[in-house]
Amino acid sequence: MDLSSHPFVIAALGLVGGSLLGFVLRKVIVEGNEKNIKIQSRQIIENAIVEAEQLKKEALLQSKEAAYQVKQALEEELSLERDELRDEQKQLKRKRDSLKREWDNFDRKQTEIYNSERRLQAQEVEWQEKHKEIDQLLAQKRYELSKVAGITEDEAKKLLMDSLESEARMDAAKRLARIENEMKVEADRKGKNILALAISRYAGDYVADRTVSMVPLPSEEMKGRIIGREGRNIRAIEAATGIDIIIDDTPEAVILSGFNPVRREVARLALLQLINDGRIHPGRIEEVVDKVTKELEITMREAGEQATFDVGAHGVHVELINILGRLKYRTSYGQNVLQHSLEVSFLCGIMASELGVDVKVAKRAGLLHDIGKAVDHEVEGSHAIIGRDLAKKYGEPDEVVYAIGAHHEEQPPMSVIDILVQSADALSGARPGARKEMLQSYVKRLEDLEAIANEFNGVEKSYAIQAGRDLRIIVDSNKVKDEDATLLSQDIAKAIESKLTYPGQIRVTVIRETRVVEYAK
Structure with missing residues (x-):
């Protein structure tokens, strides 16, 4: 049987032949590619070597350049340091020369001092010898004088001391009288000029306030309504205000008496409102007293603000302003304390301007000098010390605080401001008609x-x-x-x-x- 003619065999042979041909072709192609790859690889390596050499050269150049720059910077820095060292060496040399000259001067002065000490020691020895001679001569003269006078040395000393003391006392008294007369004339002249100027420039009106308040009534019948049934109305008023109401034979008037002038003013205003309103009973009394108290607090604050505005005292603490306003209803020997404080403030300012002292501080101290009188019935101590503590508590300047405490000499005056406040306070209180005394x-x-x-x-x-x-x-x-x-x-x-x-x-x-x-x- 002929296999070559069979189709299956022919196909198989064709397949095998194709495979062999493909293998041969692939081998040929692969060998060609490997050759190309080797050639390319060799070129890449050669190129890389060339580039590496170039990079190496560039890096070496850059490093040399950077090293050169660093070297230049170091050389400049060293040059500056060398210049500074040369300057310091020059300064040290100058200082050394100066110290040497001073040391030479010190040696020379020390030598002079040593020589002076030797001369002084020699003179001291000489003086001691002379003193001994003088003492011997004096002792001899005393002995001779005591023999001639017939008295002892102690008796003679006593007579001499008494005579000298009498002469010295008389001479001192004469000189003192002459100096005092000259000083008094000059001081009186300047003091009178300043006080006269202050008084002439400040012409404040004065009205004496009474220590009791009187409330007018529309009729005598109103007294009964104020007293109320079984006295309940008058008791309610006295309990709410703390003020005694005196109803006597005074026609169409009642008298309010109390230690606290603010409470007395509250009672007066409340009673006037009750009389005008016509409704007088305990409930209404408490309502009116509470209302009047709040209104009076506003009035006192406004009075304090107005006083600080009038004297130009800015930045006063609000609590001090409220306390200052309470002085509007406080009197001292019949003189209204707030008006007195304003007057003292203006007088202090005028005298301070004449003496070249800080006018604002003087006026501020004068305004606040009696601030303690607003609370002296509530706090123990004199009103000057209480006022000083209040001013210090609320941040007043130290000059103002000290002047307040010194205006009645509870502490000694230390500055011109203290003396001005004392003088203005005395001047305001001592002028005719200012105060009432029993x-x-x-x-x-x-x-x-x-x-x-x-x-x-x-x-x-x-x-x-x-x-x-x-x-x-x-x-x-x-x-x-x-x-x-x-x-x-x-x-x-x-x-x-x-x-x-x-x-x-x-x-x-x-x-x-x-x-x-x-x-x-």
């Missing part, structure tokens, strides 16, 4: 003045005149000499200052009269 206290002050003067040796009589502003003293001319009169007036003035409290100043005049009587026969 007859008993007035007479007592005159008696105290005369009693203080009569305690001194040599005083025969004393008279307090001009409302206690002038004290005339008549002395025994045999006991008090003209020179002693000056010292006596000073001692009496100091005693008055230490023992009495008074506004303004008191003039002490010592009168010494010598009478010589002879009879013609």
